[in-house]
Amino acid sequence: MSKYEAVIGLEIHAELMTNSKMFCGCRVVDSVEAPPNTAVCPVCLGMPGMLPVVNAQAVEYALRVALALNCTINLHNVFARKNYFYPDLPKSYQISQYERPLGIKGWLDIELENGETKRIGIRRVHMEEDTGKLTHLDGGGSLVDYNRSSVPLLEIVSEPDIRSGEEARAYATRIRQILRYLGVNSGDMEKGVFRVEPNISIRPVGTAAFGTRTELKNLNSFRVLADGTDYELVRQAAVLDAGRQVVQETRGWHEGRRETFSQRIKEEAEDYRYLPDPDLPPLHLDATWVEEVRAALPELPQAKLARYRADFGLSAYDAAVLTEDRTVAEWFETAVSIPPHLNPKTIANWVINELFRLMNESKQSIDDIRVSPAGLVELIGLVEKQTINNNTGKEVLAEMFASGQSGTAVVEAKGLAQISDEAALAATIKQILADNAAMVERYMNGEAKLRGFFMGQVMQATQGKANPKLVNQLLGQALNQAEK
Ligand code: ADP
Ligand code: MG
Ligand code: ZN
Numbered sequence: 001m002s003k004y005e006a007v008i009g010l011e012i013h014a015e016l017m018t019n020s021k022m023f024c025g026c027r028v029v030d031s032v033e034a035p036p037n038t039a040v041c042p043v044c045l046g047m048p049g050m051l052p053v054v055n056a057q058a059v060e061y062a063l064r065v066a067l068a069l070n071c072t073i074n075l076h077n078v079f080a081r082k083n084y085f086y087p088d089l090p091k092s093y094q095i096s097q098y099e100r101p102l103g104i105k106g107w108l109d110i111e112l113e114n115g116e117t118k119r120i121g122i123r124r125v126h127m128e129e130d131t132g133k134l135t136h137l138d139g140g141g142s143l144v145d146y147n148r149s150s151v152p153l154l155e156i157v158s159e160p161d162i163r164s165g166e167e168a169r170a171y172a173t174r175i176r177q178i179l180r181y182l183g184v185n186s187g188d189m190e191k192g193v194f195r196v197e198p199n200i201s202i203r204p205v206g207t208a209a210f211g212t213r214t215e216l217k218n219l220n221s222f223r224v225l226a227d228g229t230d231y232e233l234v235r236q237a238a239v240l241d242a243g244r245q246v247v248q249e250t251r252g253w254h255e256g257r258r259e260t261f262s263q264r265i266k267e268e269a270e271d272y273r274y275l276p277d278p279d280l281p282p283l284h285l286d287a288t289w290v291e292e293v294r295a296a297l298p299e300l301p302q303a304k305l306a307r308y309r310a311d312f313g314l315s316a317y318d319a320a321v322l323t324e325d326r327t328v329a330e331w332f333e334t335a336v337s338i339p340p341h342l343n344p345k346t347i348a349n350w351v352i353n354e355l356f357r358l359m360n361e362s363k364q365s366i367d368d369i370r371v372s373p374a375g376l377v378e379l380i381g382l383v384e385k386q387t388i389n390n391n392t393g394k395e396v397l398a399e400m401f402a403s404g405q406s407g408t409a410v411v412e413a414k415g416l417a418q419i420s421d422e423a424a425l426a427a428t429i430k431q432i433l434a435d436n437a438a439m440v441e442r443y444m445n446g447e448a449k450l451r452g453f454f455m456g457q458v459m460q461a462t463q464g465k466a467n468p469k470l471v472n473q474l475l476g477q478a479l480n481q482a483e484k
Contacts, residue, residue, distance in 0.1 A: 004202040004240070006233050007210055008168055009123075009160035012175055014185045015130055015193040016061045016152040022129040023052030023095065023280075028151050031133060032191050036145035044150035046090030051279055054079075058127065058152035059102075059283070060293060061184040065154055066103025066125040067294045068178050074100050075290070077127075077283040080274045087144055088131040096155075098274040100282075101126035108178075109302065110170040120171050121159030128153045154184075160199070160210065165229035169222045172196045177301050181326045189220050196225050200232045201246070211236070212246040216260060219253055228253040232260050304329055312336070312344035321352055328366045335373035342380055350380060354394055358401045370404035371397070379407035386467055392416050418467040422474065425458070425466060429478045432457045440482055451475070 018028055024043035043050040066073060080098035106122035130151040135143040156175060162168050176194055179185040187194050201213035214232060219225045231253075236246050251260040299307075301323050308319035323329045332351055336344045355376070359369060379400065383393040388411055399410045411417055419425060432454060433440050443450040458471050 003205055004233075004237050005205045006163050007160045007201045007203060007213075008162035008164075008229060009199045010156075010158045010162065010168060010171060011197045011199065011215075012156040012158075012172065013130075013195045013197070014065075014154045014156070014179055015148075016058050016154055016184050017186060018055055018057045018061060018152050020055060020057075021150040022055050022058050022127070022152040023150055026150070029147050030191070031145070031148045031151075031193075034147055036143070036147060039147045040149065044090075045146055046092070046149075052095065052277075054280065054283060055152060059285070061152070061182070062102055062125065062127045062154050063285070063290065063293050064182045064184060064297060065156070065179060066106065067290075068182060068297060068300060069103065069106040069108055069122050069125060069156065069175075071103030071106035071122060071125055073103055073285065073290055075285045075287060076100060077102055077285065079127075079277045079280040079283070081277050082128075082272045082274055084272060086131075087142070088134050088149075090132065090146065090149060094129060094131060095277055095280070096128035096274075097126035108171065108174060110167065110174055112170065113166060118161075118167070120161045120167075123157045123159050125154065125156050128155060160201075162198075165226035165233070168196075168198050168229050169226040172225055173222055174301075177324070181298055181301055189222075192220075195219075196222075198225065198229050198232075200229055200236070202233060202236045202240070211240075212248050214246065214248065214260075215250045217250055217252060217263065224253055224255070227258070228260055231258070235260065298326065301326075301329075308344075312348070314345060314348055318345075318348050318352060321356075322348060325366070331366050331373055335377050338374055338377045340381070342377060342384070346380060347376070350376060350397070354397050355401075358398060362401075369401065371400050375400060375406055382407055382411060386420065386469070387411065387417050389418060389468060392418075392465075416465065419462050419465050420467040420470055422470065425462075425471060426474050426478070428461050428466075429454075429458055429471070429474055432461065433478055433482060440479070443479065444483060451479070454479075 020026060021028060021044055024041050026039045026041050026044055029039045043052060063073070077097065078100040079095050081093040082096045082098070083093045085092050101124040103125035104123070106125065107119050108122060109117050109119050112118055130148050130153040132144050132146040132149040135145070137143065158171065162171060176185075176187040179194070180187050185194055189195070196219055197215055197217050199213045199215045201211040203209060203211045214236070216228050216232060219228055232251070239246050247262075247265070249265050250263045252263045254261055304323045305319045308314045308322060309316065314322070322332050332347065335347050335351070355369075355371065359365065376397070379393060379397055382388050382396070383390055388396060396407050396410045396416065399405065399414075400407055403410070405413070436454070436457070439450055439453060454475055455471060458466055458475065459468075
């Protein structure tokens with residue numbers, strides 16, 4: 001590969017999580033779970049004479065994305081018919097945008113493994129509709145489910161600025177995270193609601209002209225995106241090195257053989273005969289509304305991460321982990337905002353080390369758990385006031401997680417509060433020293449490490465509930481006295 005440079009551009013298709021479809025009132029249903037062809041009507045079945053009506057919620061969702069990706073917004077939008085015949089498309093054309101897409105000339109910064117930031121250009125963000133879903137039967141014949149037909153779909157097309165499988169993965173991961181932050185897409189690649197298609201070519205290092213590209217389709221994870229892209233780069237280099245030419249085509253990924261294979265020879269845009277859709281008048285967006293949508297955008301993950309580092313003093317790793325998911329980030333921020341305003345780093349440690357472990361073990365998401373931000377803050381407070389020690393705190397959190405009880409209730413019910421009663425502890429210590437006179441003698445004669453033995457005896461006598469700091473202090477006093 002070293003004498004070639006990779007040139008990669010990504011097309012990302014994301015279904016929008018609206019209530020209804022793009023051009024009719026049908027519900028958007030789970031394309032895996034809903035019975036086939038139960039969310040359909042004459043419009044999304046492509047019956048002649050039916051008129052499409054644009055879904056305003058879909059336009060707003062699409063606009064959020066175009067704005068978040070720093071696009072210039074076209075106020076004057078045109079819908080076009082992309083003509084092709086395939087049974088997943090009952091109208092024989094897909095309504096899309098061609099000449100005047102919603103957003104153009106955007107960009108997204110991605111972080112590379114060497115810590116540097118790279119800006120990837122975004123050519124366009126446009127609205128379209130999804131197609132139905134075909135299932136090819138083993139014995140021949142196919143089934144078609146039109147539940148997905150006309151579900152609002154967003155296409156995000158990057159400039160060919162990407163240079164490796166790893167960069168493709170970083171870009172696609174970031175886009176998915178932003179869509180989830182914006183509340184417009186679940187990011188579920190297995191279900192096909194978020195689909196990434198890399199266009200891949202290579203050129204000799206130092207040259208400017210693009211080589212012939214191939215496009216990879218049906219990649220169902222980010223790992224496959226990175227691996228499939230890298231495989232394709234190596235394959236194309238071997239083709240050129242052998243003096244042959246790369247064929248412009250669509251290729252799939254064979255997971256078992258871990259290689260790409262030819263699916264079909266690629267169409268050119270002219271083949272689709274894009275035409276403005278006569279049933280849909282151009283869509284004019286109100287500039288004031290666009291600014292309202294911009295102002296209502298949530299804080300995006302990269303800005304949040306930078307703020308966590310600057311304001312909360314978190315490490316890059318902790319900030320990244322906590323901002324990965326918006327709901328987690330907001331849960332954490334709520335905890336930080338609750339009086340007495342504990343150190344954000346302390347809260348971050350409890351969330352990352354303890355809460356995430358409990359969530360992983362029980363396969364629960366932040367939405368499912370019974371511990372609230374206030375509950376965690378209260379628990380950490382018990383540790384900081386030394387009502388319980390750190391280890392007990394972890395056990396209490398596990399119990400809170402399992403039962404939904406408050407930390408205070410768990411501590412009370414299980415009698416976990418540390419013994420901080422000086423008189424009682426002093427009496428216990430006195431008794432222990434009296435019972436171990438020989439050990440005390442040896443300690444006096446210079447075996448300093450026996451102090452740990454006495455400490456252990458006290459903890460044992462109090463079932464681990466003695467306040468260790470206090471025991472340490474009282475033990476010191478008692479041994480001093482014995483010495484005199
Ligand atoms: P289409 O695939 O519909 O023909 P475009 O030609 O606009 O659309 O390109 C789709 C994607 O392919 C874009 O992300 C673009 O950056 C990328 N691309 C275009 N030409 C090349 C190339 N020679 N090598 C790699 N990527 C390319
Ligand atoms: Mg394409
Ligand atoms: Zn419908």
